[in-house]
Amino acid sequence: MTPAEPLPIDIGRYRTYAAIGGVAGLAACVLGWLLDPGQFFHSYLFGFMFWFGIGSGCLAVLMLHHMVGGEWGFVIRRLLETGTRTVPLMALLFIPILFGIPHLYEWSHPEAVANDHLLQEKQAWLNVPFFIVRVVIYFAIWIGLAFLLNRFSGQQDVSENPALPTRRLRNISGPGIILWGLAVTFASIDWVMSMEPHWFSTMYGALYVVGQSLSAFAFTITVVILLSTRPPLSRVLGVSQLHDLGNLLFAFVMLWAYVSFSQFLIIWSGNITEEIPWYLRRTSGGWVLLPILLIAFHFTVPFFVLLMRDVKRRANRLVWIAVWIVLMRLVDLFWLIEPAYHGRTLFVHWLDLAAPIGIGGLWIAWFLWQLPARPLVPLQAPQMVNGETPHAH
């Protein structure tokens, strides 16, 4: 299907830049893999979790929108759908992590397990074949949901009777968001939490469920504002839609702070030896700088800035805070993932930059390749803004 209108900016150019950056970044990663495979796999997992989180979060926000409606979702729906179509790319990019299992996960070493009673007890879940089976199940869930959501959305655009695909979208979104939340929870436990296999936290999945949704909001708000200078988005992205998006961004910033702090408060209150090493590792040897940064700039500053009505109602102000939050998501994931490897002192390896740039370049190129596949505004959605109707253009 061809777009109803040409894209407002020349994305072909940006797609080329992104692809060049991605290939250069991944070439650097290959060099890093030859020089220091342990560091490479940890940096790669960090970059992977960040970019995967945006596409995966788009699934959640999209299903949330199909269930509750609202003009805020109408204006970013096509960007969310494009985001969900990056999940198959991330499934391909997961393959290097499978080769990194011995470097990333202590539980995959037979000699470590033989000397550790706790790891023996956890063998039923933490073993390589079952780990790979679960990776396949998780991606089957996410790709299946992305496929159905995009398919019914495309039918809604052209159908004689758009009420039918609209109802299907709503009906799969309810069970879909539960499946998504379970898959993200288990995946975060498998891929990240199990790097420190003695430690556990029941709040851990929520950090990723909320963090990915926040990433998706911040990313799509940025892109929709960049594309809103010309039609068709200029016709539908009004002050009140911006205000709603700003309020949702604010809500998810608070939710992120809530789950992140709750996990800390529970473990701090319990103060037992099974749980506190995770925080000790992340607050000693300079690592404490990162949680201070996160409290100040992932929560406090966005909280007060997004309280202001004028920020939420002006695109050129909201876009900055959205970009800022995307960057802070990177810092948050770095703090969650990297101390598991470095252990003692705060350390940023050049691969920690090369991996997110490499994966991100490919991700953005893929996103921009997928973006023109559909009209930028849904043609027959139940929500219509400023008279944007199926046949207005």
Next chain:
Amino acid sequence: MAYERLYGLLAEFDNPDDLLHAARTVREKGYRYLDAYSPMPVHGLSEAVGFRHTWLPLYVLIGGLAGAAGGFFLQYWITALHYPLNIGGRPLNSWPAYIPITFECGVLIASITAVLAMIALNGLPRPYHPLFNAPRFALASHHRFFLCIEKRDPLFDPAQTRDLLESFHTRGVCEVPV
């Protein structure tokens, strides 16, 4: 009616569009002391009668910060000063445990400040208002829309202002005594 005892001139409209048009025109002519009355929210009306930013957000911010500080100090005072308890060997001033209550108190006092300051800034409660002297003004709670230009406006002139209001699509203009 004597000019001294006049509060202003009140025009009555059938629908919000006429009111909106009148309010915009009157403000373009330079009138500043005017207010509109409607049984329902009318989009753009606040801007049309010259709604300004108020100090309310600042009061709410101060209320919220004071609430958070008070909430923190309440817990600190109880657990560290007034009735010190050794809980699991933790320091008496175990501030991480105070944070949820601190945040909640900040939100609570900010919300209460918002409501009370809004009422105070609106000059409420107000048992008497000159507009109640206009017999048809009660319809502002039902299905009519009103625009009032007050006498204290520097441009106010009993005859010219009345002519201006009558030039709109109005159901009538009446004088409002103090």
